[in-house]
Amino acid sequence: MSYKKVERMTSFMRVNHWIVAICMVAAVITGLYIGHPYYQSFIADPAATKYVMAWNRWIHFMAAIIFDVSSIVVAYLYFFSRFEKAYKKLIPTLTNIKEFGAVLFNLLTLNRVKKFDSSHADSFNAVFFFIFHMMLVWMLLTGLQLYVHGLGSGLSAIGEWWPAMLHLATDWTVAVTGGTFMDVRISHHYTMYAILVWVMFHVYYQIWRTIFWSEGDIGIVVSGTKFVKE
Amino acid sequence: MVERREALAKMFSAKGVKVDTNRGEEYYDSLMKTMTKRLDELEKSPAASRASIQNLLESEGVTRRDFMKWASATCAALMLPSSFTPLIAQAAELMNRVPIIWLELQDCAGNSEAILRSDAPTIDELLLEIISLEFHETLMVAAGHQAEGQLANAMETFKGKYLCVVEGSIPMGAGKEWCTVGAKGETFEEHLRHVAKDAAALVAVGTCATFGGVPAASPNPTGAVGVQDVITGKPIINIPACPANPANITGTILHFVLTGQVPELDHLNRPKFDFGYRIHDNCERRAHFDAGEFVEEWGDKGAQNNFCLYKMGCKGPMTFNNCSIVRYNEGVNWPIGAGHGCIGCSEPQFWDKYAQERPMADTHFKAPTGGVEKSVDEFGLGLLTAAGIGIGIHAVSSIIAGKKEGDE
Ligand code: HEM
Numbered sequence: 159m160s161y162k163k164v165e166r167m168t169s170f171m172r173v174n175h176w177i178v179a180i181c182m183v184a185a186v187i188t189g190l191y192i193g194h195p196y197y198q199s200f201i202a203d204p205a206a207t208k209y210v211m212a213w214n215r216w217i218h219f220m221a222a223i224i225f226d227v228s229s230i231v232v233a234y235l236y237f238f239s240r241f242e243k244a245y246k247k248l249i250p251t252l253t254n255i256k257e258f259g260a261v262l263f264n265l266l267t268l269n270r271v272k273k274f275d276s277s278h279a280d281s282f283n284a285v286f287f288f289i290f291h292m293m294l295v296w297m298l299l300t301g302l303q304l305y306v307h308g309l310g311s312g313l314s315a316i317g318e319w320w321p322a323m324l325h326l327a328t329d330w331t332v333a334v335t336g337g338t339f340m341d342v343r344i345s346h347h348y349t350m351y352a353i354l355v356w357v358m359f360h361v362y363y364q365i366w367r368t369i370f371w372s373e374g375d376i377g378i379v380v381s382g383t384k385f386v387k388e
Numbered sequence: 389m390v391e392r393r394e395a396l397a398k399m400f401s402a403k404g405v406k407v408d409t410n411r412g413e414e415y416y417d418s419l420m421k422t423m424t425k426r427l428d429e430l431e432k433s434p435a436a437s438r439a440s441i442q443n444l445l446e447s448e449g450v451t452r453r454d455f456m457k458w459a460s461a462t463c464a465a466l467m468l469p470s471s472f473t474p475l476i477a478q479a480a481e482l483m484n485r486v487p488i489i490w491l492e493l494q495d496c497a498g499n500s501e502a503i504l505r506s507d508a509p510t511i512d513e514l515l516l517e518i519i520s521l522e523f524h525e526t527l528m529v530a531a532g533h534q535a536e537g538q539l540a541n542a543m544e545t546f547k548g549k550y551l552c553v554v555e556g557s558i559p560m561g562a563g564k565e566w567c568t569v570g571a572k573g574e575t576f577e578e579h580l581r582h583v584a585k586d587a588a589a590l591v592a593v594g595t596c597a598t599f600g601g602v603p604a605a606s607p608n609p610t611g612a613v614g615v616q617d618v619i620t621g622k623p624i625i626n627i628p629a630c631p632a633n634p635a636n637i638t639g640t641i642l643h644f645v646l647t648g649q650v651p652e653l654d655h656l657n658r659p660k661f662d663f664g665y666r667i668h669d670n671c672e673r674r675a676h677f678d679a680g681e682f683v684e685e686w687g688d689k690g691a692q693n694n695f696c697l698y699k700m701g702c703k704g705p706m707t708f709n710n711c712s713i714v715r716y717n718e719g720v721n722w723p724i725g726a727g728h729g730c731i732g733c734s735e736p737q738f739w740d741k742y743a744q745e746r747p748m749a750d751t752h753f754k755a756p757t758g759g760v761e762k763s764v765d766e767f768g769l770g771l772l773t774a775a776g777i778g779i780g781i782h783a784v785s786s787i788i789a790g791k792k793e794g795d796e
């Protein structure tokens with residue numbers, strides 16, 4: 159039996175993947191600290207020389223800004239990528255729904271009925287990642303809403319347009335989550351857990367695929383390629 | 389659903405929280421003209437009450453110099469240039485020209501108390517004494533039909549001119565007829581609608597009158613709501629907090645005296661000059677927050693060293709109010725200064741969502757799935773465990789029964 163090498167992720171996509179993964183870990187670690195500071199600063203030092211909470215928030219926001227940029231790029235690629243336009247797999251056409259069903263069915267029946275083409279990103283994958291991107295966007299919107307509260311003067315280091323834009327883009331999250339700023343915060347925190355569940359399943363599914371499909375799927379995110387039978 | 393949609397519509401039309409502290413010379417020149425004209429008119433109108441601020445200040449031993457110092461501080465608080473100070477002083481002297489009807493609905497009367505009970509009243513509090521209180525349910529001597537007669541009289545005489553100050557929430561749910569006022573037994577809702585009809589504007593004072601406050605806390609047995617949920621088509625100014633700061637009440641009334649208009653409001657109808665910034669941004673303990681120095685337990689070393697109260701549940705980071713600048717009781721102190729975290733009392737639904745002595749992450753809320761109240765982390769860990777079990781089952785059954793590509 160011979161195998162053919164197929165390209166699945168461009169080098170840009172792979173770099174993006176690992177940046178997002180690192181940012182995610184950073185955002186979770188620092189986010190949990192912000193929510194409930196779980197270690198103490200060195201009490202002997204004066205407050206002016208240690209910025210433990212401030213650094214945690216700094217890292218959280220830096221991870222957030224990188225997310226911002228990455229999400230905008232990914233959203234762009236959904237439609238305009240020269241490699242694979244993800245939106246084509248998202249539209250609920252008959253072929254896509256069938257493919258989605260077939261992949262899910264195979265997962266649930268422990269790889270007994272693998273009746274789909276696994277050489278390209280399938281519909282199940284596309285939907286799965288779309289959910290992730292939606293959750294990220296939600297984190298961005300709620301996070302930026304929490305962030306803009308600190309800019310009460312309407313000023314920022316980069317001008318007035320920044321808080322004004324954030325208000326326009328995120329004020330609606332307050333109404334949607336329940337009407338108070340605290341609801342936004344609660345939602346931001348809950349969504350973190352939803353993302354963690356997603357990550358658990360994501361990692362598991364990649365390993366499972368690698369073992370059971372025997373097509374070297376795990377390599378996609380490292381070398382950009384996998385192998386399919388000819 | 390309808391409420392949600394309304395809130396959403398309101399959000400989209402939100403004016404944002406931007407606080408514009410410099411609007412340019414042209415704006416202030418024209419404002420100065422408007423105010424001077426208005427004050428001149430007021431000056432000519434008959435005093436609605438005979439109390440005058442001069443006499444009162446004299447009898448309390450407050451000097452003219454103190455009064456002018458207060459005027460310049462208030463000028464700054466209203467975010468006006470210092471050239472407006474004489475106008476503020478003049479407006480204070482004319483506060484007795486603006487008639488006020490003060491309603492007391494479902495609450496603890498804490499806002500009236502906050503103004504009346506201080507042993508060394510500030511000028512703000514004294515001013516509230518000389519405003520022309522035509523009718524105040526808690527304070528007046530009259531009762532029964534006599535009181536109602538007074539109310540009718542005041543409403544008739546000052547039709548369309550009086551400010552209606554409301555303290556307390558309005559029960560709208562089942563059993564609202566148990567809350568009645570006066571000899572005719574009007575329900576609170578009827579009473580409010582009746583008085584609001586001919587008012588120039590409504591000032592909701594305290595969190596109960598603005599957002600329902602403590603009476604509206606879950607499960608809200610009386611269906612309590614704030615003034616803005618009952619009255620439409622009238623300018624409404626919200627001055628939340630529990631109790632509302634007398635400085636903010638005076639500031640708002642002064643603004644009305646000066647301009648005849650309501651001040652610039654945020655999306656919750658709160659004056660921006662009072663509620664434009666978070667507690668957290670002007671908090672004296674903020675350095676300790678950034679340093680990660682927290683009080684871990686009441687009375688511990690951190691508490692003795694004035695560390696940040698975030699881990700004791702301080703909600704300063706989510707609360708818009710000026711307590712950290714204005715403080716209470718002539719700037720003597722305020723909750724965080726006294727060692728207790730902010731409970732977010734000027735935000736909607738504060739009792740359910742803010743007023744706990746632990747950070748949000750450790751607070752027990754109703755979980756999204758309903759049922760027993762859990763903290764966000766407990767719910768989240770439950771979710772992760774469930775996912776872990778699911779994955780475990782799938783993995784084990786895959787190993788036992790799964791079929792690899794190629795095995796036949
Ligand atoms: C996957 C990504 C993210 C995760 C897992 C995450 C997680 C968290 C958590 C757990 C909290 C603590 C909430 C609490 O209990 O009080 C938090 C706070 C916060 N997050 Fe995120 N977050 C993420 C992305 C973002 C993004 C994109 C932004 C955008 C700026 C952001 C901004 C904030 C802000 C402003 C706070 C409140 C911090 C403060 O006021 O000091 N987060 N985050």
Ligand code: SF4
Nearest residue numbers: 671674696697702704
């Ligand atoms: S005490 Fe409260 S308002 Fe002050 S810095 Fe700490 S969290 Fe912020």
